[in-house]
Amino acid sequence: MTNFDEIERVLRPHKEALKTELESWQTPLAVEQNLLAAFEQQFPKRPWYRRWPVLNWEFGGGLCAGLLVLVLLLNQTSLWQLIPGRELVSNGSPTTGSQIKSQVNGGDGAYDMYEDIPFMALYSGEEILQQDEMRIVQAQIPNAVLASMGVTVNPEVANQSAKAEVLVGANDEFLAVRFLPN
Amino acid sequence: MDDLISDTELLRQMRQGDKAAFTALYRRHHAVLYRYAILRCGSPGIAADVVQDVFLGLLTEQFKYDALKGPLAYFLFGVARNLAMKNDSALQKTTNTTSTNSLLDDEDEDEVFDTICDDAAPLERLLHKQMAEDLRQGIACLAPHYRDVLILYEIHDMSYLEIADICQINVGTVRSRLSRARQALAERLSSHRDNIMSAAQRA
Numbered sequence: 001m002t003n004f005d006e007i008e009r010v011l012r013p014h015k016e017a018l019k020t021e022l023e024s025w026q027t028p029l030a031v032e033q034n035l036l037a038a039f040e041q042q043f044p045k046r047p048w049y050r051r052w053p054v055l056n057w058e059f060g061g062g063l064c065a066g067l068l069v070l071v072l073l074l075n076q077t078s079l080w081q082l083i084p085g086r087e088l089v090s091n092g093s094p095t096t097g098s099q100i101k102s103q104v105n106g107g108d109g110a111y112d113m114y115e116d117i118p119f120m121a122l123y124s125g126e127e128i129l130q131q132d133e134m135r136i137v138q139a140q141i142p143n144a145v146l147a148s149m150g151v152t153v154n155p156e157v158a159n160q161s162a163k164a165e166v167l168v169g170a171n172d173e174f175l176a177v178r179f180l181p182n
Numbered sequence: 183m184d185d186l187i188s189d190t191e192l193l194r195q196m197r198q199g200d201k202a203a204f205t206a207l208y209r210r211h212h213a214v215l216y217r218y219a220i221l222r223c224g225s226p227g228i229a230a231d232v233v234q235d236v237f238l239g240l241l242t243e244q245f246k247y248d249a250l251k252g253p254l255a256y257f258l259f260g261v262a263r264n265l266a267m268k269n270d271s272a273l274q275k276t277t278n279t280t281s282t283n284s285l286l287d288d289e290d291e292d293e294v295f296d297t298i299c300d301d302a303a304p305l306e307r308l309l310h311k312q313m314a315e316d317l318r319q320g321i322a323c324l325a326p327h328y329r330d331v332l333i334l335y336e337i338h339d340m341s342y343l344e345i346a347d348i349c350q351i352n353v354g355t356v357r358s359r360l361s362r363a364r365q366a367l368a369e370r371l372s373s374h375r376d377n378i379m380s381a382a383q384r385a
Contacts, residue, residue, distance in 0.1 A: 014313045032209075034234055
């Protein structure tokens with residue numbers, strides 16, 4: 001039997017019958033149950049807080065970037081508020097405690113420029129802490145006055161003056177001073 | 183709804199621990215694999231084991247699927263075929279120990295029928311129509327490498343190229359094996375029918 005049609009004629013009815021029979025053949029349900037049990041072992045259920053690592057990298061990256069920007073913004077705001085002069089200049093209410101009112105000519109821009117230069121207490125730090133209200137006064141102090149206060153002054157510049165800011169207390173007493181570059 | 187999602191996407195979700203994706207994949211492919219396996223192995227029990235092992239291997243990544251090499255369905259058929267071949271080898275060893283006279287090399291192209299067919303478990307409980315049973319028995323008696331191409335072509339309506347891809351053989355080999363298998367099967371069925379007819383006439 002070599003003819004294709006003849007072979008097909010013999011096979012076709014058997015083939016159709018078998019295909020019909022095959023429709024009723026189903027994989028035993030136990031197979032699916034076993035596989036699902038194996039799946040549970042492969043991927044055990046985790047509590048909700050441990051499912052975060054499942055989040056994809058894109059989402060995680062976006063979340064981290066967003067948080068970083070938020071933290072930077074918050075930090076910038078809080079740093080801005082920590083600048084004493086800026087807060088006090090914009091705030092017209094009376095100052096208390098360690099708050100200092102700037103009276104520097106030229107506004108707070110100049111004040112900001114020298115904020116890194118520390119004040120030196122003229123008497124004691126405790127006296128400064130006890131003050132309810134203080135202000136900063138910018139002044140030109142003759143070097144001769146500085147010499148009389150015990151500050152070493154080069155004789156060649158004794159006739160010149162030094163630019164300084166003085167921390168003045170509520171009763172106009174001088175509390176601290178810092179020298180600014182000319 | 184699951185039908186709209188590609189196999190590759192379901193597989194990706196499954197690997198992320200999505201149980202529903204795994205279930206969808208299984209339900210999409212298990213039936214055809216089981217029908218192939220039951221005809222290929224001749225036993226519902228072994229066929230169920232084959233299907234289970236196929237999906238277990240997919241789950242544990244024992245069998246790694248590469249989407250670039252073709253559809254998942256062909257990959258699963260290929261894995262099922264390999265598992266069936268392993269089963270053949272085990273069965274062959276058992277047969278060899280009991281009967282050294284029935285040696286048959288699977289790679290022997292001259293032997294179309296497999297000698298172990300008489301020992302295969304019958305499926306009478308599953309098959310109600312005589313013609314379907316005759317064909318099933320005929321297929322079961324084919325040597326495994328003929329059985330593969332015949333089942334995939336005649337029952338699963340696959341093309342030569344698809345069969346070549348699954349069985350990892352060239353198209354020419356698919357053609358020749360299919361031609362020989364069909365001829366052998368037709369001759370067997372014809373002689374079987376003649377025997378029945380003559381028996382009926384004698385009665």
